[in-house]
Amino acid sequence: MLDLNEHSHRRFNPLTGEWIIVSPHRTKRPWQGQTEEASRDTLPDYDPDCYLCPTNHRAGDKVNPAYTGVYVFDNDFAALRLDVPEGRQNIGDLIVAESERGLCRVVCFSPNHSLTLSRMKTGDIKSVIDEWANQYIELGGEAFINHVQIFENRGEMMGASNPHPHCQIWASESIPNEPAKELRSQNDYHDKRGRCLLCDYLKLEKAGGERIVCENEYFAALVPFWAVYPFEVMIVGREHHGSIDELSEQERMAFAEILKRVTTRYDNLFLTPFPYSMGFHQKPTDGGGHDSVHFHAHFYPPLLRSATVRKFLVGFEILGSPQRDITPESAAARLRNLSEIHYLDN
Numbered sequence: 001m002l003d004l005n006e007h008s009h010r011r012f013n014p015l016t017g018e019w020i021i022v023s024p025h026r027t028k029r030p031w032q033g034q035t036e037e038a039s040r041d042t043l044p045d046y047d048p049d050c051y052l053c054p055t056n057h058r059a060g061d062k063v064n065p066a067y068t069g070v071y072v073f074d075n076d077f078a079a080l081r082l083d084v085p086e087g088r089q090n091i092g093d094l095i096v097a098e099s100e101r102g103l104c105r106v107v108c109f110s111p112n113h114s115l116t117l118s119r120m121k122t123g124d125i126k127s128v129i130d131e132w133a134n135q136y137i138e139l140g141g142e143a144f145i146n147h148v149q150i151f152e153n154r155g156e157m158m159g160a161s162n163p164h165p166h167c168q169i170w171a172s173e174s175i176p177n178e179p180a181k182e183l184r185s186q187n188d189y190h191d192k193r194g195r196c197l198l199c200d201y202l203k204l205e206k207a208g209g210e211r212i213v214c215e216n217e218y219f220a221a222l223v224p225f226w227a228v229y230p231f232e233v234m235i236v237g238r239e240h241h242g243s244i245d246e247l248s249e250q251e252r253m254a255f256a257e258i259l260k261r262v263t264t265r266y267d268n269l270f271l272t273p274f275p276y277s278m279g280f281h282q283k284p285t286d287g288g289g290h291d292s293v294h295f296h297a298h299f300y301p302p303l304l305r306s307a308t309v310r311k312f313l314v315g316f317e318i319l320g321s322p323q324r325d326i327t328p329e330s331a332a333a334r335l336r337n338l339s340e341i342h343y344l345d346n
């Protein structure tokens with residue numbers, strides 16, 4: 001009898017249509033309970049050398065205003081631009097390229113350089129959510145913009161060069177690979193069953209409970225059954241909404257609350273500011289209905305066993321399929337058992 005807690009097996013990701021390998025036998029030992037030295041290095045509220053802090057200089061001759069809440073600006077080093085001539089190239093369907101127009105913005109969550117989502121007030125996170133919704137509407141409303149990707153890279157390990165709390169928005173003409181895969185899967189599921197994939201998935205997870213990390217009235221945070229990263233988390237709403245702007249005032253507060261709780265648990269896991277890439281998947285802004293799409297957030301954190309031991313996707317994982325040892329169920333249990341009082345406040 002196949003036992004998912006004992007035997008190597010593979011799990012299907014219904015959102016991407018891809019498989020991952022799970023090797024639970026390699027982590028038979030219970031958690032070693034390594035004692036972590038809490039990272040108590042705190043940053044100053046204002047850093048004169050930070051290009052995101054209020055009143056500081058950015059690239060060129062730009063200067064940030066003395067902003068007091070959320071602050072948005074066009075990325076000075078945008079990966080995508082609108083002023084690109086339209087064109088394509090196709091040699092035998094093998095050497096194929098096409099123009100890609102887009103806009104890139106930076107959203108500073110707070111003027112306070114030292115904060116993270118986990119350390120912000122819920123009401124202030126709600127203001128960031130309101131701005132994400134505004135940006136989704138504004139950028140998605142541009143004629144050439146068909147997809148708006150909001151994402152946060154947190155920590156040097158994820159290549160974030162600046163600790164100032166901020167995220168990026170890349171709004172593009174085409175739908176990027178990951179949301180395109182998820183769009184196809186959600187459409188297929190909806191066509192076959194007449195229901196939403198993530199609404200159905202959340203019902204199954206709530207019935208089982210073993211992968212739920214925490215929840216509130218409107219959202220659940222869980223380690224997906226098919227998670228690749230050890231402490232990967234997905235936040236899924238109970239109500240079916242296609243995009244962040246559809247969230248009600250109460251849902252936005254609840255979303256702010258669960259973002260704070262998840263990131264606090266993350267920091268408490270290894271007593272360190274937890275690195276991750278986080279972002280949202282939602283409806284493309286190409287004018288289609290996309291009723292099958294269910295707004296959700298992904299957290300992809302690299303840390304595996306401590307504040308310094310990280311997971312690398314290498315070897316078989318690059319050439320074959322991703323693989324993990326610690327099961328999503330045990331990762332969820334560890335996250336679930338953590339305090340929601342930040343270790344720096346303890």
Ligand SMILES: [Zn+2]
Nearest residue numbers: 050053113164
């Ligand atoms: Zn700063």
Ligand SMILES: [Zn+2]
Nearest residue numbers: 196199240294
């Ligand atoms: Zn749904």
Ligand SMILES: [Zn+2]
Nearest residue numbers: 015182281298
């Ligand atoms: Zn997704």
